[in-house]
Amino acid sequence: MAPRxxxxxxxxxxSVIPGFGLALGVTLTWLTLIVLxxxxxxxxxxxxxxxxxxxxxxxDERTVNALAISFGTAFVAAIVNLVFGVxxxxxxxxxxxxxKRVIDAMVDLPFALPxxxxxxxxxxxxxxxxxxxxxxxxxGIKIAFTPAGIVVALVFVGLPFVxxxxxxxxxxxxxxxxxxxxxxxxxxxxxxxxxxxxGLLPAGLTGFALAFARGVxxxxxxxxxxxxxxxVSEIAPLLIVIRLEEFNYAAATAIATVMLFLSFLMLLVIxxxxxxxxxxxxNGA
Amino acid sequence: xxxxxxxxxKEFGRYPALEDVSLDIRSGExxxxxxxxxxxxxxxxRLIAGLESPTEGTIFFGDEDASKKSVQQRNIGFVFQHYxxxxxxxxxxxxxxxxxVRPANRRPQAAEIRRRALDLLELVQLSGxxxxxxxxxxxxxRQRVALARAMAVEPNVLLLDEPFGALDAQxxxxxxxxxREIHDRTGHTTVFVTHDQEEALELADRVVVMSKGAxxxxxxxxxxxxxxVSPFVYGFIGQxxxxxxxxxxxxxxxxxxxxxxxxxxxxxxxATLYFRPHDIELVDGCGCLAGLVTAGRRVAGTRxxxxxxxxxxxxxxxxxxxxxxSSTDHSRVAFRPTRWKLYRGAGDVARGSVQxxxxxxxxxxxxx
Numbered sequence: 001m002a003p004r005x006x007x008x009x010x011x012x013x014x015s016v017i018p019g020f021g022l023a024l025g026v027t028l029t030w031l032t033l034i035v036l037x038x039x040x041x042x043x044x045x046x047x048x049x050x051x052x053x054x055x056x057x058x059x060d061e062r063t064v065n066a067l068a069i070s071f072g073t074a075f076v077a078a079i080v081n082l083v084f085g086v087x088x089x090x091x092x093x094x095x096x097x098x099x100k101r102v103i104d105a106m107v108d109l110p111f112a113l114p115x116x117x118x119x120x121x122x123x124x125x126x127x128x129x130x131x132x133x134x135x136x137x138x139x140g141i142k143i144a145f146t147p148a149g150i151v152v153a154l155v156f157v158g159l160p161f162v163x164x165x166x167x168x169x170x171x172x173x174x175x176x177x178x179x180x181x182x183x184x185x186x187x188x189x190x191x192x193x194x195x196x197x198x199g200l201l202p203a204g205l206t207g208f209a210l211a212f213a214r215g216v217x218x219x220x221x222x223x224x225x226x227x228x229x230x231x232v233s234e235i236a237p238l239l240i241v242i243r244l245e246e247f248n249y250a251a252a253t254a255i256a257t258v259m260l261f262l263s264f265l266m267l268l269v270i271x272x273x274x275x276x277x278x279x280x281x282x283n284g285a
Numbered sequence: 286x287x288x289x290x291x292x293x294x295k296e297f298g299r300y301p302a303l304e305d306v307s308l309d310i311r312s313g314e315x316x317x318x319x320x321x322x323x324x325x326x327x328x329x330x331r332l333i334a335g336l337e338s339p340t341e342g343t344i345f346f347g348d349e350d351a352s353k354k355s356v357q358q359r360n361i362g363f364v365f366q367h368y369x370x371x372x373x374x375x376x377x378x379x380x381x382x383x384x385x386v387r388p389a390n391r392r393p394q395a396a397e398i399r400r401r402a403l404d405l406l407e408l409v410q411l412s413g414x415x416x417x418x419x420x421x422x423x424x425x426x427r428q429r430v431a432l433a434r435a436m437a438v439e440p441n442v443l444l445l446d447e448p449f450g451a452l453d454a455q456x457x458x459x460x461x462x463x464x465r466e467i468h469d470r471t472g473h474t475t476v477f478v479t480h481d482q483e484e485a486l487e488l489a490d491r492v493v494v495m496s497k498g499a500x501x502x503x504x505x506x507x508x509x510x511x512x513x514v515s516p517f518v519y520g521f522i523g524q525x526x527x528x529x530x531x532x533x534x535x536x537x538x539x540x541x542x543x544x545x546x547x548x549x550x551x552x553x554x555x556a557t558l559y560f561r562p563h564d565i566e567l568v569d570g571c572g573c574l575a576g577l578v579t580a581g582r583r584v585a586g587t588r589x590x591x592x593x594x595x596x597x598x599x600x601x602x603x604x605x606x607x608x609x610x611s612s613t614d615h616s617r618v619a620f621r622p623t624r625w626k627l628y629r630g631a632g633d634v635a636r637g638s639v640q641x642x643x644x645x646x647x648x649x650x651x652x653x
Contacts, residue, residue, distance in 0.1 A: 174367070174369060176365045176367060176369035177369045177370075177371065179336055179356075179363070179365070179369070180363065180365060180369040180370075180371075180431075180434075181371075181382070181386075182336070182356045182357055183334060183335075183336070183356055183357075183361055183362065183363040183435070184382055184383035184386065184434065184435075184437075184438055185357050185360065185383055185386055185387060185438060186357070186382070186383075186386040187357060187386075190386045194371075194382075194386070195371055198373040198374075199371075199372065199373055201373070277373075
């Protein structure tokens with residue numbers, strides 16, 4: 001075992017950048033303190049439940065619904081963010097207009113604003129008697145207190161991720177590539193769909209994954225706008241809090257474990273796709 | 286296809302990049318646009334391509350006015366200095382791109398597109414690499430993909446912007462020869478931009494020398510080298526020396542003595558004498574240029590000597606066979622230009638004159 005391990009470590013070529021051991025040590029310690037210990041605590045608690053107990057708690061109908069709502073709305077919100085985030089990044093990179101810097105700074109606001117504030121503000125707007133809600137009400141569209149409201153809140157908190165991951169990649173796109181497409185007879189739409197967007201795919205996927213992960217775990221903004229009806233608009237993080245308030249720690253742990261597992265699985269899949277596409281056409285010209 | 290550029294002017298903001306440029310490019314010709322950076326050569330190329338639109342003037346492709354057409358409609362092939370390949374596409378997809386984006390009624394069948402792309406890859410000697418991505422190719426290979434991609438659309442004219450500029454010397458030389466072969470085989474009308482005079486002279490049928498947004502001279506490589514029409518062309522193409530001289534009664538004087546060259550029809554007054562380092566002969570005695578050898582270096586088959594002719598003049602450079610030069614190192618050398626040219630006035634072309642020498646070389650006066 002030892003020799004094999006050694007070979008793997010040494011497969012890193014002797015490097016001109018010193019401090020690999022130190023840096024890796026700090027990284028591992030840090031990750032352990034911040035991430036690994038809390039998560040293993042969670043797993044340890046849930047392992048105490050026993051399989052039968054765990055499955056009963058985790059696949060309780062209300063829990064399954066809450067998980068479906070959490071992952072479903074986070075997915076939809078991440079898709080929306082992918083589309084509009086790319087457009088927003090495009091505008092910020094490609095055009096010069098007055099107020100560009102202000103808009104650029106505004107993109108980061110969802111990071112800074114307390115999510116509860118965002119949730120309350122969005123609820124006020126989208127409630128049936130709010131500015132936007134009152135316009136949609138006659139059309140029979142309800143946003144606040146439905147899953148649609150959750151999506152709105154998650155779009156808000158996830159916005160910066162796609163913009164900030166796509167923006168730098170977009171800045172590096174060579175103007176010549178577009179010109180090359182044009183000289184070959186491609187019209188504007190073909191240039192965008194066949195040349196530009198595929199090049200943004202890896203960055204877009206990263207942004208999508210981040211926005212999605214953020215959406216799954218989001219709590220503060222959602223609980224105000226969701227209405228929190230069990231089976232309809234109750235998200236999994238809220239259900240965990242409810243179980244905690246009932247002192248039902250076993251159920252809370254079980255839900256948390258399932259969430260952890262699902263999130264990890266989805267992020268793993270996305271990262272795999274992404275590294276595959278990145279490997280294919282990185283550092284090319 | 287024949288390309289005619291008529292009275293093109295191009296300004297970027299207030300800055301004029303091209304001023305009243307006209308140029309005829311014959312069908313099937315390989316033309317080099319040669320000039321230092323900022324001479325407007327790339328701008329001219331991009332105007333022909335339609336990547337820029339002229340401030341004034343017209344460009345004809347054959348008998349058709351192309352200046353109103355978009356770059357997509359002009360059907361040209363353009364090769365960029367930094368390849369500009371689509372890096373998320375395989376080599377094959379890159380080459381087929383131009384055919385794949387055609388509207389359905391003009392698009393060949395998928396199998397036909399594939400066949401044509403593979404044929405082109407064979408032409409550019411990249412068979413077997415069609416499944417690779419650009420990131421997996423060397424610079425020279427990438428540029429060949431770019432050329433195949435440009436030729437796939439069967440362009441009216443093939444335009445290359447410093448195609449070998451990003452490659453190292455060895456690959457450059459190979460690709461240069463190879464481009465000439467491809468051109469001879471396919472017969473595309475081709476225009477390429479370069480700042481490398483050697484590349485232009487070696488590769489092109491005709492060379493267009495540009496400077497400061499205007500065309501200085503158009504001609505075959507021989508014309509350009511042997512009969513430069515302006516001091517700029519003389520100085521830019523190949524090595525040259527220039528000396529401030531004075532004309533007096535048809536004789537050329539350097540400082541306080543005649544140097545044995547005659548320009549009988551020229552009026553008296555100051556002028557500038559141009560000659561190339563290899564166009565000289567060593568002479569004994571006086572009636573010549575003489576000075577001290579201050580430095581010597583061996584370049585390939587010849588020895589280059591730097592000769593100081595006087596304290597007020599910059600040193601001139603002459604080339605000699607190594608065996609003759611060895612005896613003159615760090616000593617006095619006397620020589621006389623065998624082919625030379627005089628320019629009068631403030632950099633303008635006045636009259637050039639080359640004269641028959643006692644050495645028997647036939648040199649006719651060249652008026653311009």
